[in-house]
Amino acid sequence: MRYLARRLVHSALLLFGVSIFSFAILQLAPGDFFTPISLNPQISAHTVAALRSQYGLDRPLPIRYEHWLHSVLRGDFGISFAYGTPVAPLLAVRARNTLLLTGTSLLLAWLLAIPFGIWSAARRRKWSDRAGGILTSSLLTVPDLVLFLALLLVAVRTGWFPTGGMTSAGSEDLGFGGKVKDLAIHLFLPALGLVLATLPPLVRHVRSAMIEVLEAPFVRAARAHGISERRVLLRYALPVAANPLITLFGYSVAAMLSASLLVEMVLSWPGVGPLLVDAILAKDVYVVVGAVLLSSVFLVAGSLIADASLFAADPRIRMD
Amino acid sequence: MNLGSQPSVSEFQPLLRVSGLRKEYVQRSPFSRKKIAVNAFHDVSLTIFPGKTLAVVGESGAGKSSLARCIALLERPNSGTIELAGNNLLALSGQELFAMRREVQLIFQDPTSALNPRLTAGEIIAEPLLIQRKGTKSQRRARALQLMEQVGLDSAWERKRPLEFSGGQRQRLAIARALALGPQLLILDEALSNLDTANQTLILKLLAELQTAHALSFLHISHDLRLVSEFADEVAVMYEGTIVEWKSTRNLFASPEHSYTKELLASVRSVESILLERSA
Numbered sequence: 001m002r003y004l005a006r007r008l009v010h011s012a013l014l015l016f017g018v019s020i021f022s023f024a025i026l027q028l029a030p031g032d033f034f035t036p037i038s039l040n041p042q043i044s045a046h047t048v049a050a051l052r053s054q055y056g057l058d059r060p061l062p063i064r065y066e067h068w069l070h071s072v073l074r075g076d077f078g079i080s081f082a083y084g085t086p087v088a089p090l091l092a093v094r095a096r097n098t099l100l101l102t103g104t105s106l107l108l109a110w111l112l113a114i115p116f117g118i119w120s121a122a123r124r125r126k127w128s129d130r131a132g133g134i135l136t137s138s139l140l141t142v143p144d145l146v147l148f149l150a151l152l153l154v155a156v157r158t159g160w161f162p163t164g165g166m167t168s169a170g171s172e173d174l175g176f177g178g179k180v181k182d183l184a185i186h187l188f189l190p191a192l193g194l195v196l197a198t199l200p201p202l203v204r205h206v207r208s209a210m211i212e213v214l215e216a217p218f219v220r221a222a223r224a225h226g227i228s229e230r231r232v233l234l235r236y237a238l239p240v241a242a243n244p245l246i247t248l249f250g251y252s253v254a255a256m257l258s259a260s261l262l263v264e265m266v267l268s269w270p271g272v273g274p275l276l277v278d279a280i281l282a283k284d285v286y287v288v289v290g291a292v293l294l295s296s297v298f299l300v301a302g303s304l305i306a307d308a309s310l311f312a313a314d315p316r317i318r319m320d
Numbered sequence: 321m322n323l324g325s326q327p328s329v330s331e332f333q334p335l336l337r338v339s340g341l342r343k344e345y346v347q348r349s350p351f352s353r354k355k356i357a358v359n360a361f362h363d364v365s366l367t368i369f370p371g372k373t374l375a376v377v378g379e380s381g382a383g384k385s386s387l388a389r390c391i392a393l394l395e396r397p398n399s400g401t402i403e404l405a406g407n408n409l410l411a412l413s414g415q416e417l418f419a420m421r422r423e424v425q426l427i428f429q430d431p432t433s434a435l436n437p438r439l440t441a442g443e444i445i446a447e448p449l450l451i452q453r454k455g456t457k458s459q460r461r462a463r464a465l466q467l468m469e470q471v472g473l474d475s476a477w478e479r480k481r482p483l484e485f486s487g488g489q490r491q492r493l494a495i496a497r498a499l500a501l502g503p504q505l506l507i508l509d510e511a512l513s514n515l516d517t518a519n520q521t522l523i524l525k526l527l528a529e530l531q532t533a534h535a536l537s538f539l540h541i542s543h544d545l546r547l548v549s550e551f552a553d554e555v556a557v558m559y560e561g562t563i564v565e566w567k568s569t570r571n572l573f574a575s576p577e578h579s580y581t582k583e584l585l586a587s588v589r590s591v592e593s594i595l596l597e598r599s600a
Binding site: 216218226240 | 389392393394417418421424425426428429430433434435436437438447448451452494497501
């Protein structure tokens with residue numbers, strides 16, 4: 001318990017650091033949200049200056065950071081220049097969408113990776129394992145962007161799947177079941193993209209972790225007792241191989257989030273990704289900081305979940 | 321200890337009779353379709369009588385451990401026969417093979433990797449019974465506790481996991497597990513090599529007691545001639561994949577024939593003379 005408390009404190013400090021850092025980096029970039037407006041000859045310099053002072057952009061960085069911290073405590077995380085609303089509700093909707101996409105993909109990826117990895121390990125060096133190896137390595141070599149664009153192409157050419165958004169026009173009138181179905185159809189392609197992008201390393205890790213355990217003498221001893229192959233895999237190899245895999249789960253959250261940024265852009269999923277990119281281009285500072293912070297929260301949460309599961313799964317970790 | 325007893329003659333049926341055993345591994349070279357056969361051992365013939373110990377000594381790479389795995393039916397030899405109490409093990413399959421696995425048990429060199437780190441001591445010892453579907457849960461637990469005491473472990477430690485035990489205790493745990501199914505033959509594959517001298521002596525003593533109590537036969541595989549000489553009735557010397565000399569321990573020490581045996585003995589003697597000089 002003390003270990004987890006310590007981890008929570010570390011995470012809070014980390015997030016604090018991330019916020020300062022992203023603030024400072026954004027400051028280094030030339031110009032601000034109002035620079036394009038100031039180039040417009042129809043808008044007077046006076047108006048632009050008034051806007052800048054209204055949003056506090058004329059104050060020094062530490063003061064702005066302090067104001068921002070106050071707004072964090074109020075729960076609105078600053079104001080978006082582009083939308084004119086507090087950042088928090090803006091992000092909340094996008095975060096929900098991103099979580100829906102990455103959560104579904106994460107679940108699917110692991111649900112596929114574990115059986116596939118086990119199967120591959122159980123058949124190691126047989127042709128089916130080799131074929132699986134070739135498949136995963138070819139997937140691994142395809143850049144994510146190409147993969148996502150290919151999916152987009154499939155969607156456009158076949159018309160089987162919608163090419164963007166989360167809902168169809170008029171979906172508000174559907175019943176609950178209809179809404180879920182509509183959402184699932186929209187979710188399918190981006191989720192497939194994410195699963196395909198993150199699955200190969202997961203399968204490979206599951207396979208190699210399993211193979212390592214399968215060659216251990218205690219497995220040999222169990223085989224000498226006449227243990228069934230199924231029981232070797234499920235009672236011996238999988239639990240012992242679980243530790244590195246649980247750690248890998250934390251990393252897979254990170255991989256999933258970074259890939260989701262791209263997939264959301266390419267397949268127009270209204271998640272944090274497109275919001276962040278638009279905000280960066282527009283220098284909508286507080287939205288950028290909020291989105292970066294949000295991604296960090298996801299990452300930290302992922303590794304915290306991994307650590308907590310490791311802690312729960314392995315009695316040995318409790319000793320130190 | 322049975323140092324120097326004569327090889328048993330045929331007033332008993334041999335427990336294990338291995339003849340003409342050969343095992344090769346096929347390696348495929350990564351860039352061509354060519355297959356390379358690597359001979360692990362060939363023309364190996366051995367006999368072990370009930371309640372006796374046969375030691376197989378030889379340098380690493382001589383094929384000793386492959387031999388152990390074949391006799392424990394973890395790998396299939398390419399040719400030859402393995403008979404246990406008159407049954408041809410290599411002809412068995414399915415249920416008969418499954419049942420025969422109770423009779424031969426292995427003890428490994430490294431007790432740490434030989435025990436499932438996820439299970440408790442009690443579960444580890446009961447696991448063979450569970451795999452072989454013997455007894456009820458409470459019967460298996462009772463047997464596990466009894467075995468723990470028998471190998472000199474406190475049965476109050478049944479809920480501890482392998483990593484909480486010392487090296488010697490882990491090897492005792494592995495021995496208890498090997499005994500769970502009441503085997504007739506224990507294969508000790510370098511089972512003492514990872515232990516310190518004090519623990520080696522203690523485990524040897526335990527093994528000798530168990531041998532007397534259960535009429536166990538041991539196949540003791542080791543590179544350490546001095547260690548096995550205290551304990552084995554007979555010694556077979558393995559060199560380059562085959563047995564070059566096989567005699568009672570006393571005869572082997574008295575009249576080694578093969579040059580490799582002489583080399584082995586010379587190294588034992590030199591160690592002993594160094595120890596003698598030191599103590600003098």
